Amino acid sequence: MVSEEYRGAKQWSRDKQAVFTVVWISFLSAAIGTMVFFALFDPVDLSGVFDEDLDIGRDAGYAAGFFFFWVLCALASGVTAYLVRTAPKRDAKHRDQ
Amino acid sequence: MNKPHSASMYESEKKIYPREIGGRFDNLSKLATIILLGLFYAVPWFNWDERQAVLFDLPARKFHLIGLTLWPQDFPYLAVLLIILALSLFFFTALAGRLWCGFACPQTVWTEIFIWMEQWTEGTRSQRMKLDKAPWSWNKLRRKGSKQFLWITFSMWTGFTFVGYFTPIRELGAEFLALNVGGWTLFWGLFYGFATYGNAGYMREQVCKYMCPYARFQSAMFDKDTLIISYDEQRGEPRGGRKRSVDHKAAGLGDCIDCQLCVQVCPTGIDIREGLQYECIACAACIDACDSIMDKMDYPRGLVRYTTENALHNKGTRVLRPRMFIYGTILLILIAGLTTSMATRTPIILDVIRDRNALYRELPGDIIENAYTLKVINQNNRARTFAISVAGVEGISLDGISDTVTVDAGSVLSVPVRARAHRDNAYGIMTIQFTVKATDDEDAAVIENSRFLGPTP
Numbered sequence: 001m002v003s004e005e006y007r008g009a010k011q012w013s014r015d016k017q018a019v020f021t022v023v024w025i026s027f028l029s030a031a032i033g034t035m036v037f038f039a040l041f042d043p044v045d046l047s048g049v050f051d052e053d054l055d056i057g058r059d060a061g062y063a064a065g066f067f068f069f070w071v072l073c074a075l076a077s078g079v080t081a082y083l084v085r086t087a088p089k090r091d092a093k094h095r096d097q
Numbered sequence: 098m099n100k101p102h103s104a105s106m107y108e109s110e111k112k113i114y115p116r117e118i119g120g121r122f123d124n125l126s127k128l129a130t131i132i133l134l135g136l137f138y139a140v141p142w143f144n145w146d147e148r149q150a151v152l153f154d155l156p157a158r159k160f161h162l163i164g165l166t167l168w169p170q171d172f173p174y175l176a177v178l179l180i181i182l183a184l185s186l187f188f189f190t191a192l193a194g195r196l197w198c199g200f201a202c203p204q205t206v207w208t209e210i211f212i213w214m215e216q217w218t219e220g221t222r223s224q225r226m227k228l229d230k231a232p233w234s235w236n237k238l239r240r241k242g243s244k245q246f247l248w249i250t251f252s253m254w255t256g257f258t259f260v261g262y263f264t265p266i267r268e269l270g271a272e273f274l275a276l277n278v279g280g281w282t283l284f285w286g287l288f289y290g291f292a293t294y295g296n297a298g299y300m301r302e303q304v305c306k307y308m309c310p311y312a313r314f315q316s317a318m319f320d321k322d323t324l325i326i327s328y329d330e331q332r333g334e335p336r337g338g339r340k341r342s343v344d345h346k347a348a349g350l351g352d353c354i355d356c357q358l359c360v361q362v363c364p365t366g367i368d369i370r371e372g373l374q375y376e377c378i379a380c381a382a383c384i385d386a387c388d389s390i391m392d393k394m395d396y397p398r399g400l401v402r403y404t405t406e407n408a409l410h411n412k413g414t415r416v417l418r419p420r421m422f423i424y425g426t427i428l429l430i431l432i433a434g435l436t437t438s439m440a441t442r443t444p445i446i447l448d449v450i451r452d453r454n455a456l457y458r459e460l461p462g463d464i465i466e467n468a469y470t471l472k473v474i475n476q477n478n479r480a481r482t483f484a485i486s487v488a489g490v491e492g493i494s495l496d497g498i499s500d501t502v503t504v505d506a507g508s509v510l511s512v513p514v515r516a517r518a519h520r521d522n523a524y525g526i527m528t529i530q531f532t533v534k535a536t537d538d539e540d541a542a543v544i545e546n547s548r549f550l551g552p553t554p
């Protein structure tokens with residue numbers, strides 16, 4: 001009865017749910033992380049830490065920082081989601097008894 | 098559908114696409130969409146004092162908010178502001194449920210506008226279903242093409258506006274017209290535009306169902322006095338089809354004619370009659386749908402309505418309850434604290450950076466010298482002159498600057514200075530204080546500590 005054609009009502013597969021959720025939540029976390037990090041540190045000051053001659057602009061610094069956080073967060077939540085979803089079922093049964 | 102029903106006058110309406118139903122709440126949500134999105138697209142174009150009124154100038158590391166300029170040093174304000182916003186959401190959720198989801202969330206408002214574009218180009222739900230099933234034809238291509246054209250243009254404009262909060266939008270506009278937008282600006286514009294396109298065009302309420310943390314957490318903030326959208330079971334059951342002329346009360350039927358319209362309009366595909374479900378984003382489409390049926394049947398409106406669990410069970414709703422007081426008090430304290438501290442902040446910021454390359458220098462005449470760079474930030478809206486001094490070691494003095502420095506409105510001045518003291522007084526690691534004082538106001542001063550290094554005694 002549900003209006004299936006309406007995309008909002010369509011059921012997503014478990015894998016699709018997991019992938020999109022991981023991407024989205026890590027995106028939000030990375031946004032917060034980037035904000036806090038670059039409020040404390042100026043990318044122009046930081047670039048000298050790695051390499052004296054490295055002279056990237058602020059724009060590129062912000063972008064690099066953001067993607068670094070995004071990848072890191074996605075890895076963390078991705079691996080977590082994977083482990084939770086592939087945990088051996090028997091364990092759960094055993095614990096419950 | 099499990100029960101045939103005789104009220105054939107609703108047949109034609111059954112093929113209705115979500116939100117096409119119209120009604121009070123639909124109008125309200127259209128209004129909210131227009132106001133909120135209107136603000137989003139308009140705000141960057143407003144100027145204040147010769148510059149963009151709202152500009153998060155990341156390249157220059159300062160935020161302009163109308164008359165206020167915030168620096169990275171003001172980050173605590175931003176952090177507190179974010180906490181206030183989060184708490185407000187709690188407060189509001191406990192009070193009014195997911196009103197935010199139904200009317201204010203960016204996900205909802207952009208989805209709404211993308212649906213409008215879809216309807217302009219592809220027509221109503223049934224027309225679209227037909228179109229999707231039909232083989233490719235000129236008509237189909239034209240309709241689908243113009244939808245994509247509208248969606249993509251609108252997304253690009255959205256991305257452009259987003260970037261316009263971070264780079265002066267008027268200059269950006271000129272660059273854009275000259276097809277000369279470059280580098281990261283272009284990248285972020287496309288990025289945001291693409292995200293809008295995907296989220297509002299394709300993912301829609303699946304974002305709410307699967308990806309939104311707020312959607313899963315909100316039930317923890319609910320209680321029996323929270324405003325929710327609910328079906329009045331006492332009134333509606335037993336449900337069933339009937340002719341309009343039948344006295345349903347005498348026939349033992351409730352007010353629900355089981356037309357399924359509330360289910361069909363629901364963008365998340367749930368049946369509100371099964372009770373409160375976490376998928377429900379409180380869009381109120383089912384209220385509009387049900388009200389339209391009640392009108393046709395000459396029953397009173399509100400079989401599905403905004404209510405509270407307590408009200409549904411005839412218990413009376415309490416708005417003022419401990420939870421509201423707790424959230425409210427914390428919120429008030431935070432807001433008061435933030436405003437007073439912002440109102441009384443000194444409009445000068447001083448950063449002292451010690452020269453990293455040398456510990457100290459010995460000068461002829463047994464003088465020890467340390468080098469620093471002072472960053473003096475003038476947060477005022479006019480240029481100011483400051484006197485710089487140092488204290489903390491006997492006989493310490495500054496060399497290499499004139500007595501005063503002048504800093505332009507809202508800008509940073511780097512002042513290299515050398516502090517000198519006699520070696521008898523300077524040994525080991527000592528703490529010194531730099532003071533920057535506005536010459537036009539005795540009280541406008543900041544003091545910042547730093548280290549002064551000398552030879553080991």
Ligand code: SF4
Nearest residue numbers: 198202204305309312
């Ligand atoms: S569920 Fe989440 S994404 Fe959906 S409308 Fe509510 S807050 Fe927005």
Ligand code: SF4
Nearest residue numbers: 363377378380381383
């Ligand atoms: S059940 Fe919730 S999501 Fe569905 S139409 Fe009603 S208010 Fe909207």
